[in-house]
Amino acid sequence: MTGRAEDAAIIFEGLGKSFPKAGGRVMALEGIDLTVPAGSITGIIGRSGAGKSTLLRMVNGLERPTEGRVTVTGQDVGQARGPALRAIRRNVGMIFQHFNLLSSRTVRGNIALPLQIAGTPGGRIRARVDQLIDQVGLGPLADRYPAELSGGQKQRVGIARALATGPQVLLSDEATSALDPETTQTVLELLGRINRDLGLTILLITHEMAVLRDIATHMAVIEAGRIVEAGPTYDIFTKPVHPTTRSFLSGVTGATLPAFVAGRLQDGPPGDQVIRVTFAGAHATDPMLARLATELGISANILGGAIEEIGPRPFGNLLISVPADQGDRARAFLDTYGLTTEVLGHVR
Numbered sequence: 487m488t489g490r491a492e493d494a495a496i497i498f499e500g501l502g503k504s505f506p507k508a509g510g511r512v513m514a515l516e517g518i519d520l521t522v523p524a525g526s527i528t529g530i531i532g533r534s535g536a537g538k539s540t541l542l543r544m545v546n547g548l549e550r551p552t553e554g555r556v557t558v559t560g561q562d563v564g565q566a567r568g569p570a571l572r573a574i575r576r577n578v579g580m581i582f583q584h585f586n587l588l589s590s591r592t593v594r595g596n597i598a599l600p601l602q603i604a605g606t607p608g609g610r611i612r613a614r615v616d617q618l619i620d621q622v623g624l625g626p627l628a629d630r631y632p633a634e635l636s637g638g639q640k641q642r643v644g645i646a647r648a649l650a651t652g653p654q655v656l657l658s659d660e661a662t663s664a665l666d667p668e669t670t671q672t673v674l675e676l677l678g679r680i681n682r683d684l685g686l687t688i689l690l691i692t693h694e695m696a697v698l699r700d701i702a703t704h705m706a707v708i709e710a711g712r713i714v715e716a717g718p719t720y721d722i723f724t725k726p727v728h729p730t731t732r733s734f735l736s737g738v739t740g741a742t743l744p745a746f747v748a749g750r751l752q753d754g755p756p757g758d759q760v761i762r763v764t765f766a767g768a769h770a771t772d773p774m775l776a777r778l779a780t781e782l783g784i785s786a787n788i789l790g791g792a793i794e795e796i797g798p799r800p801f802g803n804l805l806i807s808v809p810a811d812q813g814d815r816a817r818a819f820l821d822t823y824g825l826t827t828e829v830l831g832h833v834r
């Protein structure tokens with residue numbers, strides 16, 4: 487994810503972060519180089535402890551780098567102090583997995599908080615809060631307390647509060663992880679709308695590939711404090727390279743193996759090799775499987791398949807089996823036509 491600096495909302499350069507630990511230091515992040523394009527929704531995915539939260543907290547100065555730097559709309563966050571740091575924080579809103587609302591304040595009171603801290607005059611606060619409540623669709627609930635709201639409604643309050651100071655960047659720390667799938671969709675739709683309508687850059691962290699598929703234009707995979715793969719989401723879904731990316735993807739594609747195959751899957755040969763073929767577009771494999779048969783004499787059994795979309799662009803996953811001793815040839819053939827293949831196992 488490289489790009490011109492002027493098109494970037496956030497740039498991480500050689501960023502490292504270590505924490506003191508008994509007898510030494512623990513490296514939470516190492517050698518992070520990443521450009522978050524302005525106006526993008528960029529997702530960072532990684533397992534627990536990979537360094538996602540630490541990376542996000544660098545962007546609003548809650549953590550400072552021990553190496554390298556992070557700049558937000560041209561401002562070096564690690565070097566900023568006092569008024570400069572406060573200005574960055576007004577320009578970078580944040581939403582949280584557990585919403586972090588004040589239980590003693592109403593919806594209106596929670597949303598007003600950052601404006602009160604920024605010293606905005608009372609009359610202006612009221613008008614701005616009304617506008618924000620409208621923007622996130624919370625109209626009838628303005629005088630309710632957090633305890634009287636559902637999870638999705640609480641997250642809307644969190645989003646409105648994060649937008650109060652008119653930031654150019656919104657950070658999202660697992661904002662949908664505590665929500666049910668249906669509510670997750672409505673919150674993701676709201677984030678997508680805010681991104682489009684306000685031109686806001688969103689940097690989100692998640693451990694769910696489905697969130698990235700549904701909303702992220704760009705993504706990066708982080709493992710043990712390092713970025714192992716980054717780029718446009720569509721490219722990574724259709725041509726994943728790193729094993730960690732592939733393993734995240736295996737849980738999210740719509741294509742599933744029939745139970746009678748999945749239950750018999752084993753590591754070693756004999757019999758048939760089960761392969762996942764990933765392709766861009768909706769129909770890319772039809773001629774390929776025919777050519778596999780006519781040109782190589784290998785007939786593939788189709789075990790499952792699904793077409794999905796990232797934004798308006800379709801991509802597909804096909805699960806096939808071929809005789810185990812032909813697996814390498816079949817995959818080499820498909821690879822030369824730009825299809826991505828992955829061996830899922832073998833069945834007798």
Ligand SMILES: Nc1ncnc2c1ncn2[C@@H]1O[C@H](COP(=O)(O)OP(=O)(O)OP(=O)(O)O)[C@@H](O)[C@H]1O
Nearest residue numbers: 505506512514532533534535536537538539540541
């Ligand atoms: N304040 C701290 N002091 C010491 N170690 C820390 C601190 N913050 C984070 N770490 C360590 O840094 C590493 C990365 O942690 P981080 O919370 O960024 O990961 P994460 O990917 O967000 O994980 P999770 O999904 O579980 O929140 C972990 O090994 C963690 O123990």
